Amino acid sequence: MLHFDELVSLFNTKLEQEIAHIEKRKPQNLYEPVIYTLNMGGKRIRPVLLLLAHQLYNNNFENAFPAAIAIEMFHNFTLLHDDIMDNADLRRNFKTVHLKYNNETAILSGDAMSILSYEYITQCQSKNYREIFELFTQTALKICEGQQFDMDFETRSDVSVDEYLEMIGLKTAILLAASLKMGALTANATTDEANLLYEFGYNLGMAFQLQDDILDTFGETTSFGKIIGGDIVANKKTFLMLNALELAKGETLSDLEKLLSVTDFNRQEKIQKVKNIYNVLGVVKLSQQKMDDYYNKAISNLDLLNVDENRKKELFLVANKMMKRKS
Amino acid sequence: MLHFDELVSLFNTKLEQEIAHIEKRKPQNLYEPVIYTLNMGGKRIRPVLLLLAHQLYNNNFENAFPAAIAIEMFHNFTLLHDDIMDNADLRRNFKTVHLKYNNETAILSGDAMSILSYEYITQCQSKNYREIFELFTQTALKICEGQQFDMDFETRSDVSVDEYLEMIGLKTAILLAASLKMGALTANATTDEANLLYEFGYNLGMAFQLQDDILDTFGETTSFGKIIGGDIVANKKTFLMLNALELAKGETLSDLEKLLSVTDFNRQEKIQKVKNIYNVLGVVKLSQQKMDDYYNKAISNLDLLNVDENRKKELFLVANKMMKRKS
Numbered sequence: 001m002l003h004f005d006e007l008v009s010l011f012n013t014k015l016e017q018e019i020a021h022i023e024k025r026k027p028q029n030l031y032e033p034v035i036y037t038l039n040m041g042g043k044r045i046r047p048v049l050l051l052l053a054h055q056l057y058n059n060n061f062e063n064a065f066p067a068a069i070a071i072e073m074f075h076n077f078t079l080l081h082d083d084i085m086d087n088a089d090l091r092r093n094f095k096t097v098h099l100k101y102n103n104e105t106a107i108l109s110g111d112a113m114s115i116l117s118y119e120y121i122t123q124c125q126s127k128n129y130r131e132i133f134e135l136f137t138q139t140a141l142k143i144c145e146g147q148q149f150d151m152d153f154e155t156r157s158d159v160s161v162d163e164y165l166e167m168i169g170l171k172t173a174i175l176l177a178a179s180l181k182m183g184a185l186t187a188n189a190t191t192d193e194a195n196l197l198y199e200f201g202y203n204l205g206m207a208f209q210l211q212d213d214i215l216d217t218f219g220e221t222t223s224f225g226k227i228i229g230g231d232i233v234a235n236k237k238t239f240l241m242l243n244a245l246e247l248a249k250g251e252t253l254s255d256l257e258k259l260l261s262v263t264d265f266n267r268q269e270k271i272q273k274v275k276n277i278y279n280v281l282g283v284v285k286l287s288q289q290k291m292d293d294y295y296n297k298a299i300s301n302l303d304l305l306n307v308d309e310n311r312k313k314e315l316f317l318v319a320n321k322m323m324k325r326k327s
Numbered sequence: 328m329l330h331f332d333e334l335v336s337l338f339n340t341k342l343e344q345e346i347a348h349i350e351k352r353k354p355q356n357l358y359e360p361v362i363y364t365l366n367m368g369g370k371r372i373r374p375v376l377l378l379l380a381h382q383l384y385n386n387n388f389e390n391a392f393p394a395a396i397a398i399e400m401f402h403n404f405t406l407l408h409d410d411i412m413d414n415a416d417l418r419r420n421f422k423t424v425h426l427k428y429n430n431e432t433a434i435l436s437g438d439a440m441s442i443l444s445y446e447y448i449t450q451c452q453s454k455n456y457r458e459i460f461e462l463f464t465q466t467a468l469k470i471c472e473g474q475q476f477d478m479d480f481e482t483r484s485d486v487s488v489d490e491y492l493e494m495i496g497l498k499t500a501i502l503l504a505a506s507l508k509m510g511a512l513t514a515n516a517t518t519d520e521a522n523l524l525y526e527f528g529y530n531l532g533m534a535f536q537l538q539d540d541i542l543d544t545f546g547e548t549t550s551f552g553k554i555i556g557g558d559i560v561a562n563k564k565t566f567l568m569l570n571a572l573e574l575a576k577g578e579t580l581s582d583l584e585k586l587l588s589v590t591d592f593n594r595q596e597k598i599q600k601v602k603n604i605y606n607v608l609g610v611v612k613l614s615q616q617k618m619d620d621y622y623n624k625a626i627s628n629l630d631l632l633n634v635d636e637n638r639k640k641e642l643f644l645v646a647n648k649m650m651k652r653k654s
Contacts, residue, residue, distance in 0.1 A: 030475035081438060085431040104412040104478060107434060111408060112471040114441055118464045122457075130449075133460065137445045144439040148357035151431060 001055060001311065004318050007048045014065050015044075015072065022116075033097045033109035034116065037076050040092045045322070046179040047072045052315055053183025053197050056307045063125050064186040067132060070120035071179050074136075077113035078143055080106060085151070114140075128185040135185070139178040146170025153237050161242045165206070168239075173205025196301050200315075203298035208322055210291040213238040217275060218284060229271035235260050239290065241274075243283040252277060295323055328382060328638065331645050334375045341392050342371075342399065349443075360424045360436035361443065364403050367419045372649070373506040374399045379642055380510025380524050383634045390452050391513040394459060397447035398506050401463075404440035405470055407433060412478070441467075455512040462512070466505040473497025480564050488569045492533070495566075500532030523628050527642075530625035535649055537618040540565040544602060545611060556598035562587050566617070568601075570610040579604060622650055 002010065019038055025031045047068035054064040082088075083096040084106050090096060098106035117136075124132050149167040153159045180201035184194035216231045217240060231238050248256050256277050259270060278284050298319060302312055329337065346365055352358045374395035381391040409415075410423040411433050417423060425433035444463075451459050476494040480486045507528035511521035543558045544567060558565050575583050583604050586597060605611050625646060629639055 025472075027472060027475045027479055029479055030472055081434055085434060103430075107408055107412060108471060108475055108478075111438075111441065112468065114438065115464060115467045115471065118445060118460075119468065122461045122464055129457065133445075134449045137442060137449055140442045141439065141446065144435060144442065145352075145354060145357055148354045148435055151435075152354055152356055 001059070001314065002051075003314060004048060004052070004321070007051045007055075008044050010061070011044050011047050011051060011068060011072075015069060018069055029105065030109055030112055033080075033101055033105055034113050036094075036100070037080050037097060037109075037113070038073070040076075040094045042076075042092060044072060046075055046175060049176060049201065049318070050179040050183035050186075052318065053180040054187045055183075056197075056305065056311050056315070057184065057187035057189045057193075064183060066120045066123035066125075067136075067182045067186050068179075070117045070124075070136065071175070071182065073113055073120060074117035074140060075175060077110050077117060078147070080110040080113065082147065084110075085147075124186065126186050127188060132182055132185050135178055135181060139174055142170045142174050146172070146174075159237050159242060161239065161246060164237065164239060164242050168209045169202065169206060172209045173202045176205035176208075177201035190306075193305060193307075196304055200298050200301035203294045203301060204319055204322065207291050207294035207298060210239055210287055210294065211323060213240055214284065214287050214291065217271075217278070229267070229275075232271050232274045233267055239287050240278055240283050243286055244274075244278055244281050247281045247283065248277065252280065291323075295319070328386070328641065329378075330641060331375060331379070331648070334378045334382075335371050337388070338371050338374050338378060338392075338395060338399075342396060345396055356432065357436055357439055360407075360428055360432055361440050363421075363427065364407050364424060364436075364440070365400070367403075367421045369403075369419060371399060373402055373502060376503060376528065376645070377506040377510035377513075379645065380507040381514040382510075383524075383632065383638050383642070384511065384514035384516045384520075391510060393447045393450035393452075394463075394509045394513050395506075397444045397451075397463065398502070398509065400440055400447060401444035401467060402502060404437050404444060405474070407437040407440065409474065411437075412474075451513065453513050454515060459509055459512050462505055462508060466501055469497045469501050473499070473501075486564050486569060488566065488573060491564065491566060491569050495536045496529065496533060499536045500529045503532035503535075504528035517633075520632060520634075523631055527625050527628035527646075530621045530628060531646055531649065534618050534621035534625060537566055537614055537621065538650060540567055541611065541614050541618065544598075544605070556594070556602075559598050559601045560594055566614050567605055567610050570613055571601075571605055571608050574608045574610065575604065579607065622646070 015038065019035050022031050022035055050068045050071055051061060051064055054061060058064075079091060080097050083091055084098045084103060088096050089099060094100075096106075097109065101109075117140075121133055121136050126132060146167055146169070149163070150171055153164070153167065177198045178201070180197040181194045184197045189197075213231065216238070217229060219228055230236075231241070235241075244256060245253075256274070259274055259277075262270070299316070302315055302319070305312060342365065346362050349358050349362055377395045377398055378388060378391055381388060385391075406418060407424050410418055411425045411430060415423050416426060421427075423433075424436065428436075444467075448460055448463050453459060473494055473496070476490070477498055480491070480494065504525045505528070507524040508521045511524045516524075540558065543565070544556060546555055557563075558568070562568075571583060572580075583601070586592075586601055586604075589597070626643070629642055629646070632639060
């Protein structure tokens with residue numbers, strides 16, 4: 001049994017081999033941005049979750065690698081195209097592809113990455129080949145849907161909390177879910193086991209995203225690695241904000257709406273005022289509660305797996321680690 | 328046996344049904360541009376070639392439709408993203424998606440179309456399922472490569488005729504080739520037959536693209552439906568131009584190079600001067616010869632098919648029709 005960190009190394013070695021193959025492809029101008037993107041790094045959490053799920057049932061990873069590469073390739077494709085759409089300058093401290101090269105290259109290299117991810121799916125050796133291909137395709141389509149919902153929400157003033165949860169489910173949680181399920185499928189686990197792992201990934205992904213929302217406002221800059229309050233400054237419709245808008249009444253509501261409409265403001269002052277409203281309305285507690293609910297569901301999904309407890313340990317640890325928990 | 332026009336109608340009816348399904352999907356802002364693109368029309372030549380190849384071996388089209396829809400969906404995806412990259416205003420007399428909506432929508436809806444094409448591949452019922460998926464993926468990747476080569480050529484001054492032929496092969500011919508092969512695969516034809524149909528499609532596609540180059544300069548505006556001489560005005564590196572550059576010497580070469588570098592010119596005058604050079608160098612005849620070579624190869628591919636001559640008739644007719652031949 002390999003630990004999370006060992007699997008990250010193992011995956012990165014495998015990815016480097018694949019990058020070496022891609023380097024030989026032509027035209028260079030198409031594949032160079034693909035390699036540049038893959039080399040930006042990242043935590044490789046999705047492919048490693050896939051390998052961890054696979055390892056619950058099978059210690060030989062050969063059949064799992066193509067699916068793991070496909071997942072990481074697809075994830076990086078979505079980041080590349082999202083960065084064009086968001087007009088982002090930096091990704092993991094690297095210049096984004098559309099800035100380093102240009103928009104045309106970023107669009108086309110992204111398209112190639114999306115198809116390359118399918119090329120890795122074609123390499124999967126498994127009796128569940130067809131199911132893996134279908135799951136991958138449905139997941140990919142839902143991620144596009146999630147991205148569109150997210151873009152739609154920016155200009156809508158009536159987004160509900162439930163719609164938000166559906167959106168982050170599509171945009172973030174289902175790729176973790178699909179990664180875990182694909183790991184089960186490449187190891188020929190039963191449908192029940194594969195579905196439990198999907199649920200585990202979905203619930204963990206939801207908890208993780210809610211934690212992200214909370215930390216963006218209430219985290220500590222140094223440990224979180226981002227500037228605190230960015231969501232508030234950008235008027236982002238997070239779980240906190242949408243709950244606040246649903247709960248606020250009278251003066252609190254008009255204060256909040258005013259804060260959302262001011263264009264000329266002191267950054268720290270705006271952040272502090274919105275945080276105060278969040279505290280008054282109890283949305284921080286509410287968000288933590290929701291996050292805990294998803295996390296606890298994820299843990300019970302793991303409990304139900306028909307696998308020796310020792311084999312599950314690493315997935316429990318990863319879930320803990322992702323949620324930055326002490327226990 | 329159905330004729331070409333009957334198959335166009337049949338395919339369009341099927342496509343309309345699929346569009347009705349897509350209309351129900353959410354978010355609307357993601358799928359509306361997909362439907363808008365599919366409704367622009369077009370000759371549906373690729374899916375109909377697929378159905379014609381299928382019909383050589385099997386009169387029941389049920390198993391061929393998902394692959395035919397996948398091919399048309401993917402082709403339309405490439406047009407959508409190409410239009411962003413080329414900054415085109417019109418496509419089949421409709422406003423392009425990025426102008427009617429915006430760049431973000433055009434990128435994301437294109438991404439969704441690419442994945443939707445794979446969703447149709449997942450619906451293929453065939454013992455050749457895996458081969459169809461692999462062929463589709465390899466073809467899709469090569470089309471991206473062809474598009475990148477085409478973009479690279481714009482800024483290169485040393486493009487060879489052979490490189491050009493490789494590029495149009497990737498960008499245009501292999502999708503016709505793959506369509507025909509997929510039709511054979513959905514009908515469970517033998518590998519030899521499927522490969523012959525691939526060759527036929529490739530050679531026909533090459534002949535068709537060379538004809539396109541010739542007609543852009545020497546066609547008649549009314550019958551061709553485009554303004555004649557557009558390639559010359561845009562300094563496009565077509566088969567004619569690249570051959571002219573390889574053959575021209577002395578004064579002719581310097582005249583041609585001057586014509587390629589002038590920025591302020593009379594349109595008709597430039598077209599006429601380049602055409603004169605083409606005639607002097609004999610590149611028109613040379614291009615027609617090359618086109619005929621490919622066409623004749625395509626016809627001999629059809630001849631070799633192990634199918635009753637009567638069943639092949641419709642494919643001969645389509646090849647003739649595409650090349651606007653009298654016989």
